[in-house]
Each structure stands twice: as structure tokens, then as C-alpha cells.
């Protein structure tokens with residue numbers, strides 16, 4: 001029986017620190033690395049990042065969009081990235097942001113969370129904006145396969161609040177409702193639940209939100225989007241110990257040199273550790 005994702009993630013965070021490095025092969029980054037904007041460039045880029053970081057960070061988050069844009073050959077590269085990352089000891093959070101009616105959601109869940117799937121990942125980002133209940137097949141399969149979900153709650157982009165801050169008839173915001181659903185999923189889980197929220201490090205004051213969901217908080221926005229490791233304690237308060245900060249371009253812009261990628265990763269990891277320890 002596979003250990004639950006939350007258990008595996010807690011251990012990885014304790015051993016390696018909480019940093020998640022994102023693999024986002026933007027066309028502009030491929031060019032900066034001297035690579036062509038084609039499948040060969042994609043493969044060289046992403047496997048270089050895996051070699052540089054997957055043996056030292058807790059989590060790697062491939063951004064599926066940048067692989068899908070090359071069609072089946074790009075997805076084949078993504079399969080190798082997942083396999084090599086897991087072999088090097090990091091957990092893979094597949095950032096594919098899937099969300100659909102329940103019957104179709106079952107298909108997406110099979111694609112990423114079934115142990116025999118070519119893209120089997122430790123966790124998947126999902127969108128609850130067809131209604132949280134539409135995610136039920138993914139929750140069920142995640143429980144069976146020892147994987148996890150990260151549900152978009154308070155995203156890092158400036159457009160998010162128009163949906164996520166909207167107030168429901170019961171007076172709760174949409175985002176607070178998602179957090180409450182996650183707290184219910186994770187009730188009783190130890191040391192950490194497997195059902196996390198995506199909460200951007202850029203979103204500012206979260207004091208009106210209950211982030212105590214007993215699950216991980218994936219926090220994109222550090223680096224290129226303007227948030228810093230020092231911002232984390234103020235944004236996440238007492239939940240900061242469960243935060244998995246993601247940095248993609250902030251690390252990737254230092255490539256293709258492996259030593260430079262590792263130095264940038266170590267610098268972010270150190271700043272995050274110091275900020276969390278001092279909070």
C-alpha cells in the first residue's frame with residue numbers, strides 16, 4: 001500500500017526543505033538557453049532542470065502546457081521528465097489544472113493519478129470552478145493511489161479575485177468555501193493531508209481566510225511574479241509551515257549551466273528556510 005501523498009510530502013519537506021522548482025519551458029527561456037523552440041530544445045531544457053534539481057528539492061512541478069504545445073512528442077518528453085524526477089527522489093506535482101464535469105474528471109484523474117498511467121504523478125493541480133463536487137472522482141482515485149490534489153483557491157494572478165473573492169448566498173467567499181472543503185477532506189490525516197490548496201504568494205493579506213486545512217499550500221508567485229521568500233510569513237501566518245513555495249522562472253533564468261541552476265535553487269531554498277524559521 002503506497003503511503004499517502006501528504007505523508008510523503010511532509011517527509012520530503014522535512015528532509016529537503018519545502019521548495020518546489022517549476023519546469024516551465026517558455027519559448028523565451030529556450031531562446032535564452034540557446035535552444036530551438038522545438039521538441040529537441042524542450043527535451044534538452046527540461047532534462048537539464050531535472051538533472052540540476054530533482055536530487056535536492058522536495059517537489060518539482062512541470063507545467064504541462066509547455067509540453068502539450070508540442071503535441072504527442074512533447075507529452076513523451078513530459079513522461080520522461082516525470083519518470084526521471086521521481087527516480088531522483090523529488091515528488092512530481094503535475095501542473096495541468098484540470099477540471100470538468102464529474103464523468104470527464106474521472107478520465108483526467110486516470111490520466112495523472114492512476115498508478116499505471118504514463119503520466120502518473122504524485123499530485124495534480126485541479127480547478128474546482130465547475131463546483132467542488134465535480135472533483136470527487138479525482139479525490140477518490142487520489143485516496144486509492146496515494147496521490148494528492150492541489151485545488152485552485154486563491155491564485156497568484158490579478159484576475160483571480162473576480163471569481164475567488166465572490167461572496168455566496170451564505171456570506172462565505174468562493175475561495176473560503178474551497179478551503180473549507182479541503183479541511184474536511186484532510187480531517188484526521190497525520191502528519192499532513194493529501195488535499196492541498198493553491199494559494200499565491202502574491203495575494204497579500206489572508207487574515208480573513210482560514211488556511212488551517214491540515215494540508216499543503218502550494219504557493220506560486222515567488223520570483224518572476226514579484227513575491228519574495230521574506231513575504232511568506234506575513235502572507236501565510238501560522239500556516240507557513242505547510243507552505244510549498246514554487247519558483248519557476250526565478251530559477252530557470254539561470255540556466256543552462258547546471259551549477260548556476262543549483263546555486264539559484266540553493267539561494268531560494270536558503271531564503272525560504274530562513275524566512276520560515278524566523279516566523
Ligand SMILES: O=c1ccn([C@@H]2O[C@H](COP(=O)(O)O)[C@@H](O)[C@H]2O)c(=O)[nH]1
Pocket residue numbers: 022024063095154155156157198199200220221222223224225246247248249250
Ligand atoms: O495561481 C497560480 C497557479 C499556478 N501557477 C503556476 O506556477 C508557475 C509560476 O511560474 P513563475 O515563472 O515562477 O512565475 C507557472 O507554471 C504557473 O502556471 C501560478 O503562477 N499561479
